[in-house]
Amino acid sequence: MRYFQQKRLVKTFYLIILLFLPLVTHLGFIQLIHGDTYKQKALEQRTLKVALEDIPRGRILDRQGMQSLTMGKKEPRIVLYPQIIRNKEEAIHKLSRIIGRSSEEITPFFNGNSRFLPFSLNNREVKEISELNIPGMMVEDINFRYGEMPLAAHVIGHLGRISEMGTLERLNGLGTKKYTISDLVGKTGLEYFYETQLKAGEPANFTRAYVDVYRNLISGLGIQKENNNDTGRQDVITTLDFDIQKTVEKIMDKRVQRGAVVVMDARTGDLLALASRPNFNPANIVLSLPGEQDTFLDHCTTLYQPGSIFKVVVAAAALEEGIVKPTDTFVCLGEKDHLISCWQKSGHGPITFEEAFAESCNPVFAELGIKLGAAKLIRYARAFGFESQDIIGYPVPKDRRQQLDLIGQPYNLVNSSIGQGPVLATPVQLTAMLNTIVNNGVYIQPRLVKGIKNEKGVYSYHFSLGDSRKVISFETCRELKRLLKLVTLQGVGKEAWIEGFGSAGKTGSAELAQGAEKVNAWFTGYAPNDNPQYIVTVLVKEGISGGTTAAPVFREIMESILSSSH
Template identity: 30%
Template structure:
């Protein structure tokens, strides 16, 4: 009996221990849940809310100040070395703080005398603005001195950042923003160039401001005074491949030579990056509205617009003929100053008397129409057009620039012998852009390797082989001969040498009725720059574009 009791006691003790252990586990679980709950609250309020709270702090801070924007919340557009292409600067503006006006009538009268503004206009502005606003911008030093010498309560001279300074470069590449962005931050929108293409990445945050801190009742906090507030979360700058030094020198030459309508491209001969892209006429990016109706189309980027190429196209045709075996490097042609194509007679514009016997290299160097037409007529029209497409013509290049032209190529099925003849010398139904032409001539320099030009680092590079190094050497020799003895002699760079091709695209209409081209590279040994010079309706290539090439090259190399 005693053994049974002992056994029951043991069983009862074990059960009791199990119950106790179970209760302890429940208690520990409960404490764990409570701990995790409070830990979650701690993380939420101390970490997450401290980060997310910024979106509440900023609107609250805006309510605690009276201010006007003085700088745009916008990233800069930089050259390859980090220098702003648009050369931002500062000037003075005039702001009105309505809450600081003591006597409205006296304020209107005094401001009208100081600024020359109409009193009725000032009254209207005060009626429509309850918060600070800009009254005028771009004050002269004399105006600033006059206003500062006669302080008027509520009228404040403030600094203001101007995105486009007087030395702004590459204006057609950079583009412009809405002028009203300085008054209303909602208009901080790019309308052309890189400003438009990269609108999303260039904007963000809040603009820098000038103003005073106020209480919840709208009263100025004593002692706070007028202050400048920084830009919040400034967006990233945009880096480009342009080189400020190269861009400046190109634009300086264009302005010194007073070239009215032109486009110039400078490519890095090795990398294919765009070092400079200039267009004339240009415009004031701060006041684009003043240029809308001008006849010379100052908003057109002539470096990416399409024009008839003239004889610079002969290099494209010859490269095809050499690569496909339609002509041999040592072949000789007879030029009598004219060639008959069907019932049409085409003159050799470079030499009306005829060049006589010319080799393939001499034909290109002397820009012989007769030889190039004879070569072009050997090639089927379909191959001529397909080759142009392969060489990057007839399609837009991969560039972050709106308004870029693709150019025009003829329909092969409709090309008669006369059309092929015109096509072979860069005339007729054919247009290309200076940037397309520069890319092709760079391929001549690089042994036939073509590459899509770069404007923004990190862009996708499209590369391909157009023709063999053997063909490239023949073309290089011909274009060197052109600068030494041919139509491009005015482009020769003393001490460094150069090579390239002239072009004179004949047009209908008023004189001068031709576009002037020169495309080439320099120096001869270890080429560094590929330069395309285009002058719209300026005359012929040998006397207009070639000397301009030389002057630009000399500036870059010295």
């Protein structure tokens, strides 16, 4: 009998073990795997917290990874825990007197949640508020994402609230980071393209108040300033040069009301500056030129008729194919020419090809376009990148209007040969085209983003330099460089000549409408002449001509860049 009792006890013991094993396993799983998560949730429930940054988000940095293009700043602000403050009326009265704000303006903040207040403080105010020693009210430095006027606003883009539940669901389905309907997310530019990398799950710096159930500060803990080195945010490292970008934008603010400027490193194809006008401030887009339709348009990546700049492609193809030599002679009859009228209404008369290039003579290039034929012209335009809108690290959607095959349609070849008609290009594409000549016939794909860095400063993703391909021969490039120098030395681009360094390039004047007095004025060029360092393309919308309007802007920008780098 006793044997059977012992046997039943053993079975009962094993049954209890079997029943409790899943529970023990589950508790172990919670403790070992999710212990930190639940510990953090418990901490959040019994403490109050104020982030010491306005937007917990990774930075968008210059090529050195040092300067923030949003020009972020740090300013002292009042950090308020209204739940802790016992005598609110007295605190409101004292604060009102110090910062010169009415009690009515301040009171709502004392009835809300913990936060930092939006009032700027001077040194006196900081000192006097700190001397009040009111538990639950203090002054801390707050990191703000935007300064007074961020650089490269169109490239950076801007933030906005999540406007649709579908967007919220899509973002929450992309990874481990959680979004709420009140979050600020990227709407355009790099802010949009790298949203999930930039977003921080937690603020990097914050103050935490340790309180009991009655919202009394716990003795010995009180309010502490804490740091978090694992917020999940990453930084975007661009190729933009902070000083060059700043120089370009300063000059554009004076001289370009509408248009674009692109600066490229002549060796690597990296984009050192991209600037569009009219401009906007990402910190407050509501106040940015209301009513302006193209305020947020990135003109650097928008298609325009390139005008006579496209003659560089025609010249390259004609020289490469042996259709023309620099000394070949043509006749320009001006507005009476049978193919197309020239900007020089009286005509240039007998003119050599090299003179026609320097003077941007339309009839000569129309004749060359016909000799080349549409098929060859299309092939060379493609080789120069006129159907590749790709920029490394900057996935702007392709504009389907750019269709080089339209050059081959009836009646299009002549206009296409002077950069009108169906020929469209972005300022970035024109810059890459000229860089091909600088690099002795090798096309290099433009790059805007170098990579993504995590919070430890290590690249989590790196974008390599652009792919390259041979487009035209070294001999053709050497001749083109000589012709481009003639444009600035004695041709229509003399306003782009840079004393002490020299320069070379091409003007362009693209008609806006039949009979319109204004044109889209272009100049794209490089400097110095010997060992070129930079390619700069300037577009001034509604200008007089490329030589009159855009070339002087090119000269001022290039002089500023070169003088600061030598």
